[in-house]
Amino acid sequence: MKLARTRGGVHPEYHKKPTSALPVESLPLPQMLYLPLQQHVGTTAVPVVKVGEYVRKGQMIASAEGHLSAHIHAPTSGKIKFIADFTAPHPSGLPTLTIQLEPDGLDIADDELPDRDPFALSSREISSIVSEAGIVGMGGAAFPSAVKLDQGSKGQIHTLIINGSECEPYLTCDDRLMQEHADGIVDGARIMMHALNAPCARIAIEGNKPEAIATMKAAASSWDNIAVVPMPVCYPMGSAKQMIQFITGKEVPAGGRSAELGVLVHNVATTFAVHQALRTGRPLISRLVTVGGGAIRSPRNFHVLLGTLVSDLIESSGGLKESPARLLSGGPMMGQIMPHAHVPIVKNTSGIIALIGSELQKDDTRPCIRCGRCVSVCPAGLLPLQMAARIRVDDVDGAAKIGLTDCISCGSCSYVCPSNIPLVHYFTFAKGELSSRREQQRQNDHIRGLTESRSKRLAEQKRAKAEELAKKKARSNNSKETVN
Amino acid sequence: MNQTVPVSGPHVHISMDVPTIMAWVIVACLPATLYGFYQFGWPAISLFVVTISAALIGEAFALKLAGKSLRIHLFDGSALVTAWLLAMSLPPWAPWWIGVLGSGIAILIGKQVFGGIGQNVFNPAMVARVALLISFPVEMTTWIDPRPLLSAQAPGFMDGLGITFIGIPDVDAVSSASTLGYIKTSVDQGLTLSEILPDIFDPLSAFMGTTNGSMGETSAFFLLLGGLILLFRGIISWHIPFSMITVAAGLALLANLIEPSTYPGPSIHLLSGGMMLGVFFIATDPTTSPSTPMGGIVFGAGCGALEWLIRTWGGYPEGLGFSILIMNSLTPLIDQYVRPRVYGRNRRGTPLKVPGGKKRKDSRK
Numbered sequence: 001m002k003l004a005r006t007r008g009g010v011h012p013e014y015h016k017k018p019t020s021a022l023p024v025e026s027l028p029l030p031q032m033l034y035l036p037l038q039q040h041v042g043t044t045a046v047p048v049v050k051v052g053e054y055v056r057k058g059q060m061i062a063s064a065e066g067h068l069s070a071h072i073h074a075p076t077s078g079k080i081k082f083i084a085d086f087t088a089p090h091p092s093g094l095p096t097l098t099i100q101l102e103p104d105g106l107d108i109a110d111d112e113l114p115d116r117d118p119f120a121l122s123s124r125e126i127s128s129i130v131s132e133a134g135i136v137g138m139g140g141a142a143f144p145s146a147v148k149l150d151q152g153s154k155g156q157i158h159t160l161i162i163n164g165s166e167c168e169p170y171l172t173c174d175d176r177l178m179q180e181h182a183d184g185i186v187d188g189a190r191i192m193m194h195a196l197n198a199p200c201a202r203i204a205i206e207g208n209k210p211e212a213i214a215t216m217k218a219a220a221s222s223w224d225n226i227a228v229v230p231m232p233v234c235y236p237m238g239s240a241k242q243m244i245q246f247i248t249g250k251e252v253p254a255g256g257r258s259a260e261l262g263v264l265v266h267n268v269a270t271t272f273a274v275h276q277a278l279r280t281g282r283p284l285i286s287r288l289v290t291v292g293g294g295a296i297r298s299p300r301n302f303h304v305l306l307g308t309l310v311s312d313l314i315e316s317s318g319g320l321k322e323s324p325a326r327l328l329s330g331g332p333m334m335g336q337i338m339p340h341a342h343v344p345i346v347k348n349t350s351g352i353i354a355l356i357g358s359e360l361q362k363d364d365t366r367p368c369i370r371c372g373r374c375v376s377v378c379p380a381g382l383l384p385l386q387m388a389a390r391i392r393v394d395d396v397d398g399a400a401k402i403g404l405t406d407c408i409s410c411g412s413c414s415y416v417c418p419s420n421i422p423l424v425h426y427f428t429f430a431k432g433e434l435s436s437r438r439e440q441q442r443q444n445d446h447i448r449g450l451t452e453s454r455s456k457r458l459a460e461q462k463r464a465k466a467e468e469l470a471k472k473k474a475r476s477n478n479s480k481e482t483v484n
Numbered sequence: 485m486n487q488t489v490p491v492s493g494p495h496v497h498i499s500m501d502v503p504t505i506m507a508w509v510i511v512a513c514l515p516a517t518l519y520g521f522y523q524f525g526w527p528a529i530s531l532f533v534v535t536i537s538a539a540l541i542g543e544a545f546a547l548k549l550a551g552k553s554l555r556i557h558l559f560d561g562s563a564l565v566t567a568w569l570l571a572m573s574l575p576p577w578a579p580w581w582i583g584v585l586g587s588g589i590a591i592l593i594g595k596q597v598f599g600g601i602g603q604n605v606f607n608p609a610m611v612a613r614v615a616l617l618i619s620f621p622v623e624m625t626t627w628i629d630p631r632p633l634l635s636a637q638a639p640g641f642m643d644g645l646g647i648t649f650i651g652i653p654d655v656d657a658v659s660s661a662s663t664l665g666y667i668k669t670s671v672d673q674g675l676t677l678s679e680i681l682p683d684i685f686d687p688l689s690a691f692m693g694t695t696n697g698s699m700g701e702t703s704a705f706f707l708l709l710g711g712l713i714l715l716f717r718g719i720i721s722w723h724i725p726f727s728m729i730t731v732a733a734g735l736a737l738l739a740n741l742i743e744p745s746t747y748p749g750p751s752i753h754l755l756s757g758g759m760m761l762g763v764f765f766i767a768t769d770p771t772t773s774p775s776t777p778m779g780g781i782v783f784g785a786g787c788g789a790l791e792w793l794i795r796t797w798g799g800y801p802e803g804l805g806f807s808i809l810i811m812n813s814l815t816p817l818i819d820q821y822v823r824p825r826v827y828g829r830n831r832r833g834t835p836l837k838v839p840g841g842k843k844r845k846d847s848r849k
Contacts, residue, residue, distance in 0.1 A: 007827070012496060091487075169496065241827060254828035254835035255846065261838060327487060332495040337487045361497035366556065367602040369502060372775030376721070381824040385775055401848055406826050411494035418501045419602075425492040 004249035006242045008379040009234035010412045012169050012333065014208060019292055020172040021211075022300045024180060027316045033101040033307030034086050034344040035061065035072055040136040041143045042068030047099055053080045057109040058283055061099055064131070070144045070347075071134035075285040075305035078103040089310070089329055089346055093339030101307065118191045118278040123149075126195040126278065133277035134284045134347075139163060139174075139238070139267030140330060142348040145274065148266070151259050152196045158262040160201040161247060162189050162271050164216070165231050165238035167206055168331025171351045173288035174268050176301045178205065178212035182219035185268050188275030189226060192266060200225040203268075204243050208233045235333060236410040240265040242379050254406055269350075289345055291317045295324035295354035304345050310352055311341035324354035332359075333411045366419040374413035374423060380406050384413035384423045391430045396437065399430050407431075500718075502601075506561025508719045512710035513568055513765065519706045520699040523630040524576035526644020528699045532571045534648065535583035539567030539591050546596035562601045566590050569609040569765055572700025573758055573805075574616075577628045577658075580648050582620065586612040606812045607772045614805040626655060627662045627696040662697060663690070663756040664801040667748060676745035681752075690755035697757070704760045711764030720768040723780030724787075728763050729754065731788030739796065753792060758804040762787070766804070772812040779815075779822040786811045 038044045045062035055061055055074040062072040081102045085095035118126060131146035162185065166174040178185060189201045203220060205213050207230045220226040229247055231237050241252050244263050252258050258265060266274075269287060276282045285306055291313060292299035298318040310327070314320060328335040329349050345352075374384035382403040390398040407427050414423045521529050543563035547554055570586050593615075594608030595601070617624045631638045639647060652658065661669070663684050670680045689695055693703025701707070714720045732753055739747035753759060758766075767773060767787050774783050787807050794803025825831050835846060 007824075010498070012494075012498075091491075093487075245827070251828045251836055253838055254826070254848075256828070256835065256838065326491075326495055328495060332493065334493045335495065336493070337491055337495075339487055355495060359496060361495055362501075364556065366502050366560065367600065369505075369562075369602040369770050370775050371505070371770035372777075375775050375824070376777065378824075380827040382826060383775060383819075383823060386819070402823075403826050403848070405848060406828065411492075414492075415494045415496070416498050416500070418498075418505055420497065420501065422492060424494070428492050 004245055004247075006234075006237070006245050006379060007381055008377045008412060009236065009242075010377050010415050011233070012235055012415060014233075015170045015292065016172050016175070016208065018299050019170075019290055019301055020175050020209065022176075024176050024288055024301045024303050026303045027305075027308065027313065029076060029103050029105055029107070030305070030308050030312045031102070032081065032309075033075055033078075033103065033305060034309060035075075035099045035101060035307040036086065036088055036344065036346060037062050037072065037097045037099065038088070039072065039142065039306070039346040039348070040070040041141065042066070042070070044097070045069055045072050047083050047097075049080050049083075049099070051080050051083055054078070054104075055080060055101065057107055058281075058285060059110060060134075060283075061101070064134075064144075068144060068147060070136050071132065071283070072099070072306075073134055073283040073285050074101055075307055076101075076103045077106055077108040087339055087343050089338055089343040089349065091337050091339070098344070115279070119194050121195075121278075123195045123197065126191065129277055130274055132283070133273070133281075135270060135273045135277060136284070136347050137267055138269035138273065138284075138287060138348055138350070140334070140348050140350060142346075145266065145270055148264065149192065149195055151257070152198075152264045154259075156262055157196045157198040157259065157264050158200070159248060159264075160189060160193050160196060160198045161240075161243060161263060161265045162201060162203040162268055163238060163240070163243060163265050164203055164205040164209075164212065164268040165243065166209070167233075167235045167238035168333050168335070168351075169235075170292040170299075170353050171290045171331045172292075173290045173301050173350055175209045175212050177269055177272060177288050178209070179215050181272055182215040184275045185216070185272050186219045186223070186226060187279065188271035188273070190223065191274055191278050192271065193225070196264065198264070200227075202226075202247050203228045204231050204237075204247060205229070206231045206233050206237055235412065236379060236408070239379065239408055239410060241408060284347060287345070287347065287349070289313065289349055290351035290353075292351060293324065293328075293354040294356035294359050295320050295322050297321045306345060306347060308345045309341070310338065310343055310345065313345060313352060314341060314354070320354065322356060325357040325360050326355045328353040328355065333415065334409065361414075362420055365421055368417075368419055368421060371418060373416045373418065377412040377416050379410060379412065380408055382407060384427075387430075388421060388423050388426045391426045396430045396433045399427075400434055404430055404434065503559065503561050505719055506565050508714065508717050509565050509765070510561065510568060512713040512719070513565075513572065513700070515706040515709050516693075516700045516703055516761070517568070517572060519693060519703050520572065520576065522633050523693065523702065524628060524699055525631055525633045525638045526641050527639060527647040528576035530644050530648040531574065531576065531578055531580065531583050532699065534580045535571040535574065535587050536564065536567045538584040538587035539563050539570070542588050542591040543596070546592060546600070550596070550600065552600065557601065560601065563591055563595075566595065566608045569761070570612050572761060572765075573609065573613050573698045575624060575626050575628070576699040577626065577647050577652055578623050579651060582616060582623050586616050589615050602771050604771060605815070606809050607766055607769045610766060610805045610808050610812075614809060617800070617805065625662070625665065626652070626659050627665075628652075628659050629696050630694055630702075631658075660696060662801065663695060663752070664795060667752070668795075668801040671746050677748060678745065681748075685748075685752055685756070687751050687755065690751075695756075698761075701758045701761045704755045707760035707764060711760070714764060714768070720764070721777060721780065723777050724768050724773060724784035725763045727781045727784030728767055728788040728791075731785045732759070732792050733788075735789060735792040739792075747796065753795065757795075757802045759791070762791070762804045762808060767808055767811070772808075772815060774815050774818045774822065776819070776822055776824060778824070779818045782818050782822055783811050783815065786814065 043065040082100040086098035088096040127149040590608040590612035594611035598604040733750035736753040740749040790807030
């Protein structure tokens with residue numbers, strides 16, 4: 001297979017060693033689970049249970065609203081305590097409608113499905129089971145997986161890529177999942193290949209996970225159409241665009257979808273969730289989470305029920321060595337800060353990283369010296385320094401013209417910037433500004449269109465009326481003439 | 485804990501910051517500088533100290549005036565690097581006021597007037613060098629023959645101070661024309677290179693730096709060593725030095741092959757004057773050179789070509805400062821037109837086409 005070169009990238013310190021060799025552990029059942037109705041891209045789910053109702057493990061408690069949304073299920077059996085606002089695991093710290101479930105400790109589940117053969121099901125049936133299970137992209141995007149499968153089944157997908165690259169430092173939950181559940185992942189990949197009618201699958205894993213590569217290779221060895229591709233160790237190799245370029249040699253066109261190239265990318269954890277949903281009917285109610293960072297006493301991976309509070313997770317993982325300087329959801333490159341530890345684990349929480357001061361980016365920013373390091377590491381081929389210079393003077397359109405919309409927010413530029421300029425911060429701000437300006441423009445255009453068509457319609461009516469009048473006049477004149 | 489201030493990723497950072505970059509430039513300058521001290525003795529050292537001090541005072545004054553933090557900006561090393569490079573490019577026994585004036589021009593006019601670090605269009609050290617050369621041609625072209633420190637002809641510490649602060653007692657006895665200057669005047673008088681060169685140019689001594697010249701420019705060897713330090717530490721990339729050397733040497737070789745009696749070959753061009761300092765330390769100044777690798781190639785090629793053109797047909801024997809300043813002025817233009825191809829777009833910036841793919845609105849518009 002010919003592998004293409006990708007551009008740019010950085011080599012941060014990975015800090016994966018402490019957790020990648022330790023087996024995944026389970027947690028004691030928490031006192032309370034907090035399940036936000038918005039754990040996915042798209043419309044907020046709608047509760048289908050009432051306060052005080054008893055629910056079984058795996059029972060749907062909130063239903064997807066519309067096409068782009070996802071169901072939410074009870075991670076264990078217990079009573080619905082509240083359906084009320086609770087802080088979201090989001091930097092804003094804003095409250096969001098959350099179902100609070102008090103576990104009864106019995107973990108009573110709905111009856112498991114009789115073993116069914118996913119390969120006897122149609123594409124439509126598979127995607128509807130994936131949708132029923134509330135599965136979303138677990139690598140971070142939280143895009144409803146069934147929607148992606150449907151998009152894929154429309155086009156002709158020739159390669160399914162299973163993303164096990166896990167290029168973010170500290171995170172090892174995908175690594176552990178591959179080491180412990182290789183067969184399930186391969187099965188999930190085969191089910192999705194069947195649903196997409198895709199002839200081959202590639203499992204992409206960065207070279208710094210030799211154990212995962214070995215176990216996945218062994219698990220995939222029975223199928224010639226599934227191959228494990230060791231990837232160069234370079235951030236952001238796990239970005240879908242870069243991965244597609246490396247494996248297929250093709251680039252996703254600007255503004256386009258990978259499905260147009262005949263490629264679809266799913267994360268390994270998502271793939272495993274698909275396997276579980278199809279084989280045992282188990283919905284997405286738990287996930288692996290890496291607990292790491294300098295402030296954590298014993299960093300490792302945990303099997304965590306969705307809705308578990310970060311504070312509970314940290315507590316039962318052995319607690320903090322010291323007070324963290326920053327608490328993150330996800331890895332340190334693209335992860336987001338959490339308002340505090342009293343927020344729940346959701347479907348796309350891959351890690352809880354508690355960084356201490358010495359691990360953090362310093363906060364003294366200096367003027368740009370135009371060294372061009374940001375240019376040489378940008379995987380998208382952009383000039384971050386020029387975009388930032390335009391955004392500083394509020395020239396958001398100018399920044400868009402030179403590539404703001406092609407930025408994948410990987411943070412490689414900010415990571416290397418010797419002046420410590422928060423470039424990603426600039427770009428995130430500008431993207432928001434741009435989309436609101438464009439929305440405004442769209443609305444204005446719409447209103448202008450309506451006004452124009454209205455005045456056209458009025459003019460038309462006026463003309464028609466005048467014509468009618470003229471005709472009438474002419475007719476009456478004619479009749480007068482005949483009379484005379 | 486409560487995290488109320490929103491911060492974007494990345495939350496970790498590489499350890500290379502601006503002061504570290506400047507520190508590495510100083511480290512890379514050290515071999516050639518120390519060798520210059522050794523070759524030209526106490527007067528060179530006192531001029532160096534005067535130049536650096538004047539620059540730091542000027543920088544502090546300008547920062548104070550602009551209301552900027554001295555802690556962050558004065559100690560970022562940028563003024564030190566500017567003054568250091570200026571001092572390296574001055575004639576070693578030049579009077580103190582050349583150093584003070586040069587530093588003032590570099591820091592105040594070359595850098596701070598534009599808004600300080602990162603904002604200047606022209607390399608400050610070269611602005612000063614060229615301004616001094618045009619204004620004070622005699623002081624700026626008084627080339628002392630090397631008098632190694634501790635040797636019999638070397639002036640002592642007090643004599644050194646005297647030379648810097650009062651003047652050189654008998655200039656003609658201690659100075660001679662530079663290699664490039666001598667070649668230029670001799671060729672203009674109708675002599676051929678084969679007659680001139682044996683007297684003035686020995687490749688080995690030009691490489692090691694046992695010739696006359698600016699304080700830190702004579703030794704190609706130590707400058708190359710510094711350049712390699714910068715390359716290996718990732719402070720500079722290879723693009724500018726590579727294209728600058730290739731183009732200058734290529735043009736010199738071509739002209740030399742066509743007319744060997746008037747046009748010096750590549751070795752003279754590369755080993756004499758400020759070429760090596762310019763290639764590794766001046767042209768690679770991040771602020772005043774293009775920020776893309778391809779832009780660097782174009783920029784370096786321009787510097788190399790202009791350097792050769794000015795040396796060959798210009799009014800001055802040395803064209804380093806002029807060539808770099810001219811290319812500095814073209815840097816914004818190069819950065820406008822020489823850009824990497826963006827992922828998912830073609831060279832012209834329109835989205836790549838997929839066979840059978842649907843039409844979409846370009847997100848740039």
